[in-house]
Amino acid sequence: MWNSVVFAGFCQTFFVMARSSEDVPAYDIEIVTPTYCGTDSLMSLNYIGPSYTTGMQILRATSIRLNVTHRTLMKDNGMADCLTLLSNVQDVLARWYYAEKRKDSVPVILTPGCLELNYVNQLARDLDILLLTTVSIESTIRAYTSLAPTWISTSHYPSNCGDFYRQFLLRNNWTTISLILDIDTNGPPIYTTLAMTTADELKQQGFNLTTWTRKSQKSAEITAEIDAILINVRTVCRVVLHFGKASALRHLLERASKLDMTNEHYVFIAARPFPHSMFGTFSWQELQQDDKAIRTAYQSVILIQIIYLEETQQAKRTAETWRKLSNASNLTTPRELPLVFLESTHNAFQMLEQVLCGLAKSGDLDPSSLQSGRGLAKHFFGEAFSLDLGNVTLNSAGVRRSTTAVQQMNNDSGQMETVIIAHERDDYSYDWEILKPENWYGNTHLPPNEPFCGFMGLNSICDTRDIQRKTIVLSVCVVLSLLFGSVIAGTLVTRKILANQFSEWWLIKDDIQIYAIYQLPM
DSSP: OTTOEEOSSSEEOEEEEEOOOSSSOOEEEEEEEEOOOOSSSTTSHHHHHHHHHHHHHHHHTOSSOEEEEEEEEOOTTOOOSHHHHHHHHHHHHHHIIIIISOTTOEEEEEEOOSSOHHHHHHHHHHHTOEEEEOSOOOTHHHHOGGGOTTEEEOOSSOSOHHHHHHHHHHHTTOOEEEEEEEOOTTSOTHHHHHHHHHHHHHHHTTOEEEEEEEOOOSHHHHHHHHHHHHHHHTTTOSEEEEESOHHHHHHHHHHHHHTTOOSTTOEEEEEESSSOTTTOOOOSOSSOTTHHHHHHHGGGEEEEESSOOOOOHHHHHHHHHHHHHHHHSSSOOOSOOOHHHHHHHHHHHHHHHHHHHHHHHHTOOOTTGGGOHHHHHTTTTTOEEEETTEEEEBOTTSBBOOEEEEEEEOTTTOOEEEEEEEEEOTTSOEEEEESSOOOBTTBSSOOOSSOTTOTTSOOGGGOHHHHHHHHHHHHHHHHHHHHHHHHHHHHHHHHHHHHHHTTTTTOOOSOOOOOOOOOOOO
């Protein structure tokens, strides 16, 4: 049961650990998580709950004396989805802080977040409470740091995925882009967030961007809508960003194949937040009749895995613990656990423990100083943490440096493989770790931003009629040049001949006899 108590009207977890002695009091840490029980997202208690248990185990094993509690805060009548949480989160937190919080405890808000993070941050900032968010991310934490003085994020998601896309596109000199957002009413909302964030960034940076949203839900309408989008796309660009599940990408590639748009001239850049059944399997293999055509089309696909993790043996063991805890609970989990979310939540507990231990060792662990969320947050900014499940580095704004992977299909094996790993820096730029050289339909370079003859093949340099006109003009010019050259050459030769003939006009060539008649004087 995750050491938790599940009530009929709402869900609440409560963990207590006391390590006090008669002569030295324990530090009183009160951690709360505003959340809900539901299955509409992977951030609900149903999915994240096991990581609260393992996180508290980290705090129990600490070397310093702590009295730590963790509670999940819910509305009395229960909250079943992200939208309800958004509407009620400040009321729930205010009630806890003013009516239920222990008098001298050190408050900490630790939450995966859903849609409500900015509302939680407003309250945490005003009440000077340390805020640890573990899954969702908002631009406020990096764009307006003065408005988030107590906010720390351990989320694997980039604080602005548009940064990654902008830098990746520029690496390949692609500046004319089409962006397609595939709306699936039963699909994950994360794709909408990724698409909107990326579109905003590319527009602000001066990219030539055309956006399309596919909204239809009926099969026949979906096909017609995709065809209309693709027919327009090929007139304006060759690089397409696609935000949607694997099934939506397959449908797009199927229609693109029929329109002769799956070749070395077109690039389809798909997105997968992380490996999970909610997003589907990005593969051509589905034992369908069109598998062969889709396999060919996948040569035109670059897959961006937004969250990239290298799984360790300790991570595998911890994941198995989370599965056991989830199976033992009475909360519904219709999908597999989002292990990357549980990992970042578990890490937040351990990072808090390391900060508290560091303060204790330095002699700065003073109960009064702990009351300041701003003061506590400063011990996270710009720090690197060595944790059970891997290393975490925060930048100067308290945001985790993310890692993103670029994948392509290996044409020999037919499997997707990682070719580039992008490591985020403190300034949100990226270091690009090249694992394999570029390979695009057997070439060592990716296609250009625009074909030589233009997107419609109508550039004047490639226009057949224009070429004919230019050829005629060029021919006439050549003939005239030859004639003019011949005249000049003839003139020069004639002058040369004449010059040679009259150059010795003064010489007498014939023998001349001179007769003199002398007459003697009489």
